[in-house]
Amino acid sequence: MLSDIRLSMFLAQKSITKGNKGTLVLTIFIMALVFVNSVFVSSLFLGLTNTINEQMINTMYGTVVIEPKKDEKYVDGVYSLKQKISSVPGVTGVSAQYVTGAVLSYKDKSGAWSVHSINPDDEVTVTTIHNFMIDGEYLGKQDENEIMLGKEISGGYGGDDEDSSLGVKVGDTIDVLFNNGVKRSYRVKGIFGVNFRGADATAYVSQKEMASILGMEDKASQILIRTWDIGNEDRYVKQFLGLGVSETIKPWQNYASMVGDITESFDVIAMLISGIGLFVAGVTIFIIIYMNTISKRRQIGISRAVGIKESVIINTYFLQAMFIVTCGIVAGLLIMFSLVVPWFVSHPLDFSIGKISLLILPERVSISAISLVIAAVIAGLVPSIMAVRETIVEAMWGN
Amino acid sequence: MTGNAGTGGGAFVMVRDLCRIYVMGEVRVKALSNVSFDISKKPAEFVAIMGKSGSGKSTLLHQLGLLDTPTSGEVIIDGKNLLVLSESRKARFRLERFGYVFQEYALLPELTALENVYLPAMALGRKKEEYIRAAREVLEQVGLGERLHHRPREMSGGEQQRVAIARALINKPDILFADEPAANLDSASSGQVLELFRKLNREMGLTILMVTHEPEDRNYVDRVIWLKDGEIAEHGT
Numbered sequence: 140m141l142s143d144i145r146l147s148m149f150l151a152q153k154s155i156t157k158g159n160k161g162t163l164v165l166t167i168f169i170m171a172l173v174f175v176n177s178v179f180v181s182s183l184f185l186g187l188t189n190t191i192n193e194q195m196i197n198t199m200y201g202t203v204v205i206e207p208k209k210d211e212k213y214v215d216g217v218y219s220l221k222q223k224i225s226s227v228p229g230v231t232g233v234s235a236q237y238v239t240g241a242v243l244s245y246k247d248k249s250g251a252w253s254v255h256s257i258n259p260d261d262e263v264t265v266t267t268i269h270n271f272m273i274d275g276e277y278l279g280k281q282d283e284n285e286i287m288l289g290k291e292i293s294g295g296y297g298g299d300d301e302d303s304s305l306g307v308k309v310g311d312t313i314d315v316l317f318n319n320g321v322k323r324s325y326r327v328k329g330i331f332g333v334n335f336r337g338a339d340a341t342a343y344v345s346q347k348e349m350a351s352i353l354g355m356e357d358k359a360s361q362i363l364i365r366t367w368d369i370g371n372e373d374r375y376v377k378q379f380l381g382l383g384v385s386e387t388i389k390p391w392q393n394y395a396s397m398v399g400d401i402t403e404s405f406d407v408i409a410m411l412i413s414g415i416g417l418f419v420a421g422v423t424i425f426i427i428i429y430m431n432t433i434s435k436r437r438q439i440g441i442s443r444a445v446g447i448k449e450s451v452i453i454n455t456y457f458l459q460a461m462f463i464v465t466c467g468i469v470a471g472l473l474i475m476f477s478l479v480v481p482w483f484v485s486h487p488l489d490f491s492i493g494k495i496s497l498l499i500l501p502e503r504v505s506i507s508a509i510s511l512v513i514a515a516v517i518a519g520l521v522p523s524i525m526a527v528r529e530t531i532v533e534a535m536w537g538n
Numbered sequence: 539m540t541g542n543a544g545t546g547g548g549a550f551v552m553v554r555d556l557c558r559i560y561v562m563g564e565v566r567v568k569a570l571s572n573v574s575f576d577i578s579k580k581p582a583e584f585v586a587i588m589g590k591s592g593s594g595k596s597t598l599l600h601q602l603g604l605l606d607t608p609t610s611g612e613v614i615i616d617g618k619n620l621l622v623l624s625e626s627r628k629a630r631f632r633l634e635r636f637g638y639v640f641q642e643y644a645l646l647p648e649l650t651a652l653e654n655v656y657l658p659a660m661a662l663g664r665k666k667e668e669y670i671r672a673a674r675e676v677l678e679q680v681g682l683g684e685r686l687h688h689r690p691r692e693m694s695g696g697e698q699q700r701v702a703i704a705r706a707l708i709n710k711p712d713i714l715f716a717d718e719p720a721a722n723l724d725s726a727s728s729g730q731v732l733e734l735f736r737k738l739n740r741e742m743g744l745t746i747l748m749v750t751h752e753p754e755d756r757n758y759v760d761r762v763i764w765l766k767d768g769e770i771a772e773h774g775t
C-alpha cells in the first residue's frame with residue numbers, strides 16, 4: 140500500500156538524517172571500498188587478458204591467419220590469395236610468411252628457434268614489431284645477409300630465457316643451420332623486444348633470402364591478416380570463404396587456447412576475490428544493521444505497540460540498507476573513475492608480458508553493483524525480520 | 539471514538555478466565571490466573587489496576603492491550619473476540635482503537651514531538667494536512683502547543699509523557715492503556731497527567747485502564763481492580 144511505503148520512507152529518512160552520522164559515513168565508505176575492490180580486481184584481470192590478446196594479435200598472428208590445406212605443407216598461389224584478401228573491406232594488412240626451424244649459433248652458444256621470413260613492407264601492416272626495436276634496425280626488403288632477432292634469442296635485454304640466449308649484439312655475425320640442411324651466416328641487423336615471450340623468441344629474415352634457401356616461389360607457411368576491427372573475425376572468415384579461399388582459415392583466438400585457459404582461471408580468481416569482498420561487505424552491513432536494530436529494539440517495540448505493521452518496520456530497514464548501498468556504489472564509482480582509473484591510465488603496470496591497465500566492462504561493473512545490492516538487502520532484512528519476530532513485550536522490556 | 543458500545547448485550551470490555559504463564563526453562567511463573575472482569579462503556583470508566591510489585595498488573599495490561607498473548611482465556615472488546623485475530627489484524631486494532639502510555643515515555647528519539655504524535659495517524663493512511671492538524675490539536679490539548687518541533691531529548695520528562703499521551707490520543711481511540719504513566723514524574727507533572735486523564739474520560743468518554751501503585755491516585759478513578767499474586771483480590775493490602 141502506498142501509505143505504508145510512505146511511512147517506511149518517512150521512518151527510514153528520519154533514521155538516516157537524525158541518526159548517527161559517523162556510523163552512516165563509515166558504513167557507506169566500507170561499501171564504497173568493497174565495490175571498488177570488486178570492480179578493480181575484475182577490471183585488472185580483464186586488462187591482463189586484454190593485454191595478452193593484444194600482444195598475440197600485434198606481435199604474432201594478426202587477427203586472422205591462413206594456413207595450408209590439410210595434409211599440405213604450404214599455401215600455394217600466395218600472390219593472388221593476397222590480392223583477394225586485400226580486396227575485402229576492413230582488411231588493413233596482409234603478410235605472407237615462411238616459417239622454418241633452425242639452429243642458430245654464435246661462438247660456443249647455440250639453440251633452436253623458429254625463423255620467419257617476411258616481406259618487411261607487408262609485415263609492418265600486420266604486426267607492430269617495428270615499433271619495438273631495442274637496437275639496430277628493422278629488416279629491409281632487399282636484405283640478404285642480415286637477420287633480425289628477438290631479445291630472447293640475442294640476450295642482453297632482460298628476456299625471460301637469458302641463460303639460453305646467444306649473447307649477441309647488433310653487428311655480430313651468427314651461423315644459421317636451417318632444417319633443410321642449408322647453412323648460412325648472417326649479420327645481426329636489429330634486436331627487438333615486444334615483451335611477449337613467444338614473439339621475442341623469433342628470428343626474421345627477408346623473403347628474398349628465404350626463397351633462395353628453400354628454393355620456392357609464391358608459397359607461404361602462413362598468411363597473417365590484420366583487420367581494422369577486433370572481435371568480428373568470424374565475419375571476415377566467412378567473407379574469405381565466400382571469395383573461394385580454400386585454405387585453412389583461423390581467427391587469432393584459435394591460437395589463444397592456452398591463454399583462454401589462463402583467462403578462465405583469472406575469471407575464477409577474480410570472482411573469488413570479489414566474492415570474498417562481497418561477503419565481507421555483507422557481513423559488515425549485517426553487523427551495522429544488526430547493531431542498529433539491537434539498539435533500536437525498544438523503538439521497534441514501541442512502533443509495533445502503537446500499531447505500526449511489521450512489514451512497514453522491515454521495509455524501513457530495507458530502505459536504509461538500499462540507501463547505504465546506493466550511496467556506497469555511487470561513492471565507489473566516484474573513487475573508481477576519479478582516482479583509480481586515471482591513475483592506472485597514466486601508470487600502467489609494467490609486467491613481463493606487457494603493460495597492464497584496467498579494462499572496465501559496464502556489464503562487470505553492473506554485476507559487482509547488483510551483487511553488492513543483494514548482499515546489502517539480505518544483510519539489512521535478516522536482522523530486521525529477527526527484530527519483529529520477538530514479542531512486543533520482549534522488544535520493549537526484554538534484556 | 540467509534541461510539542457504539544458493545545453488541546449483543548455484553549459489556550464493552552469482557553475479560554474471561556485470563557491466564558498468563560511465563561515459561562523460563564524449567565520454571566513456570568503464573569503471572570495471571572483466571573482473571574475475569576467487565577468494564578462498561580456507559581458511562582465510560584476510568585479504571586485503576588493496583589497491587590503489589592509483581593502482582594501481575596503490567597502483565598494484565600499487556601494482555602488487554604494486545605501487546606502479549608495470554609496462555610488461555612478470552613478478551614472481548616466491543617463484541618469482538620480479540621485473541622483469535624491474526625498479528626496484522628491485532629496491529630490494525632491497536633492502531634485504530636487503542637492508545638498507550640508507558641512509564642518510560644517511549645517516544646522515538648529521532649522524531650520531533652509533532653512527528654511522534656502524528657506517526658500513528660500517518661500509519662492509518664490519513665492525509666498529510668489532516669494528520670498534522672490533528673497532531674497540533676492534541677498537542678495543544680495536552681498543553682504542548684509550543685513544543686511541536688522539539689526532539690524528545692530536548693524536553694522534560696513531564697513534557698515527553700504528555701507527548702506520549704498526545705500520540706495515544708491522535709487516532710481517537712476507544713481505550714487508553716497506561717502503565718504507571720506518572721511514576722517517573724514529580725508530583726506537579728503527575729497531577730497534570732492524572733487531571734488530563736480524568737478530563738479525557740469525563741469529557742470525551744474515553745475508557746482508561748491505568749496501572750498505578752500510588753494510593754492517592756484512587757481519588758481520580760471510578761474503580762480499582764486489585765491484583766494479588768496474579769488473581770483478582772477484593773481490595774488492597
Ligand SMILES: Nc1ncnc2c1ncn2[C@@H]1O[C@H](COP(=O)(O)OP(=O)(O)OP(=O)(O)O)[C@@H](O)[C@H]1O
Pocket residue numbers: 560561562567568569589590591592593594595596597598751
Ligand atoms: N517476561 C517475563 N518472563 C518471566 N516472568 C515474567 C515476565 N514478565 C513478568 N514476569 C513475572 O510475572 C509476574 C508479574 O509481573 P508484572 O510485571 O506483571 O508485575 P507488576 O504488577 O507489573 O509489578 P511492578 O509493580 O513491579 O511493575 C512477576 O512475578 C514477574 O517476575
Ligand SMILES: [Mg+2]
Pocket residue numbers: 595596597
Ligand atoms: Mg509493572
